[in-house]
Amino acid sequence: MEHIVTLETVVTAFAPWLEPTDAELAAIEAEAPLLAAEVEELDTVIALMDRPANELDTRRVRRAHARVLAARAALANTAGTGEAA
Numbered sequence: 001m002e003h004i005v006t007l008e009t010v011v012t013a014f015a016p017w018l019e020p021t022d023a024e025l026a027a028i029e030a031e032a033p034l035l036a037a038e039v040e041e042l043d044t045v046i047a048l049m050d051r052p053a054n055e056l057d058t059r060r061v062r063r064a065h066a067r068v069l070a071a072r073a074a075l076a077n078t079a080g081t082g083e084a085a
Contacts, residue, residue, distance in 0.1 A: 030078065034071040041068050 020028070041064035048057050 031075060034068070034075050037064070037067045037071040040064055 041061075044061055044064040048061065053061070
C-alpha cells in the first residue's frame with residue numbers, strides 16, 4: 001500500500017508576493033456593489049421558488065434585476081477611468 005503524504009511547506013506556503021496587490025484590492029472593492037446586487041437578486045429569486053409569483057413578487061424581482069443592471073452600468077462607466085465607484 002502506498003501512503004500519500006503532503007508536504008507541509010507546499011500546502012502552507014506563504015510568500016509576500018502571493019498577497020493581492022493594491023490594484024487588485026481596489027478592483028475587488030469597485031466590484032463589491034455589483035456583487036451585492038447580484039446576491040440580493042439571487043436571494044429574491046430563491047425566496048420565490050417555492051410558491052407562485054404574484055404581482056408584488058414580480059415587481060420585487062424586476063427591481064432587483066434593475067439594481068444589478070444599474071450596478072453593471074456604473075462599473076462599466078468607471079472601468080477605464082481608474083476611479084472607484
